[in-house]
Amino acid sequence: MELRDLLRFSHCGRTVYRLEEPAACSGLRCPVCGQLVRFGLAEAPVRIRCPFRNGHHASCCFIMTSQQGAEGFREENQSELHVGVSTSAGVVFSYTEGGVTCQQQGWEQSIIIPLVAPGNDTLSSTTLWDKHLETFAHLDTWTPDRFNEEREFGSCCYGFALGFINHLMRSQGQQPISREHFTAQFVLPRMETTSRYLSVYQHVCRHGYHSID
Numbered sequence: 001m002e003l004r005d006l007l008r009f010s011h012c013g014r015t016v017y018r019l020e021e022p023a024a025c026s027g028l029r030c031p032v033c034g035q036l037v038r039f040g041l042a043e044a045p046v047r048i049r050c051p052f053r054n055g056h057h058a059s060c061c062f063i064m065t066s067q068q069g070a071e072g073f074r075e076e077n078q079s080e081l082h083v084g085v086s087t088s089a090g091v092v093f094s095y096t097e098g099g100v101t102c103q104q105q106g107w108e109q110s111i112i113i114p115l116v117a118p119g120n121d122t123l124s125s126t127t128l129w130d131k132h133l134e135t136f137a138h139l140d141t142w143t144p145d146r147f148n149e150e151r152e153f154g155s156c157c158y159g160f161a162l163g164f165i166n167h168l169m170r171s172q173g174q175q176p177i178s179r180e181h182f183t184a185q186f187v188l189p190r191m192e193t194t195s196r197y198l199s200v201y202q203h204v205c206r207h208g209y210h211s212i213d
C-alpha cells in the first residue's frame with residue numbers, strides 16, 4: 001500500500017481531511033461543499049505527514065515494522081509487530097527465531113524512533129554505536145534456542161532492542177530505562193499517531209475525504 005501525506009483544514013464548520021495533492025495549482029476545493037477554499041494566514045491547511053519511513057535510511061534508530069505492512073499497525077493487529085535497531089548504515093539488527101539477523105531490506109515501511117539526538121551524531125559516536133551493536137548482538141543471550149524461552153516474557157525482539165539501548169546507556173554511565181518507561185514515552189505516542197493516521201487515511205481512500213464536526 002502506497003501511503004501519502006494528508007491535508008487537514010477547516011471549512012463548513014468542520015475539520016476536513018483529504019489527500020495532499022502535489023500540484024494543486026487550481027486551488028484547494030472543500031470536498032464537503034465543493035467551494036474553492038481561501039484561507040487566512042492563521043488557518044492555513046496543515047500537512048499530516050505519513051508516519052512511515054524507510055528503516056534502511058534511518059541510522060542509529062529503534063525501528064518497528066510489520067510483515068503485513070502498514071496494516072499491521074492498525075490497533076487490532078499490533079501483536080504482530082517486529083522491532084529492531086539500525087546501524088549507522090541502515091542495516092537493521094533484530095532478534096528472531098533464528099537468532100540475531102542483520103537485514104539490508106525488509107524494513108522499508110517502518111516507524112522510526114531516533115535514539116541519537118541530532119547534532120550528537122558525529123562519526124565517532126555512530127562508529128561507537130555500530131561497535132556496541134555488533135558486540136551486543138553476539139552475546140549468548142540471543143541464541144535461537146533461547147528465543148522461545150524469552151518469549152514467555154512478551155516480545156523477545158523488543159527485549160533485544162531495548163536491551164541494546166540499556167547496554168549503551170550503561171556503557172556511558174547512564175541509568176538504564178525500564179520497559180514500561182520506554183514504551184510509554186517513546187513507543188505508545190507513535191503507535192497512537194500511526195493508528196490515528198491509518199484510520200483517517202482509510203476513510204479518505206474510501207470516500208475521497210474525511211470530515212468531523
Ligand SMILES: [Zn+2]
Binds near residue numbers: 012030032033034035
Ligand atoms: Zn466547505
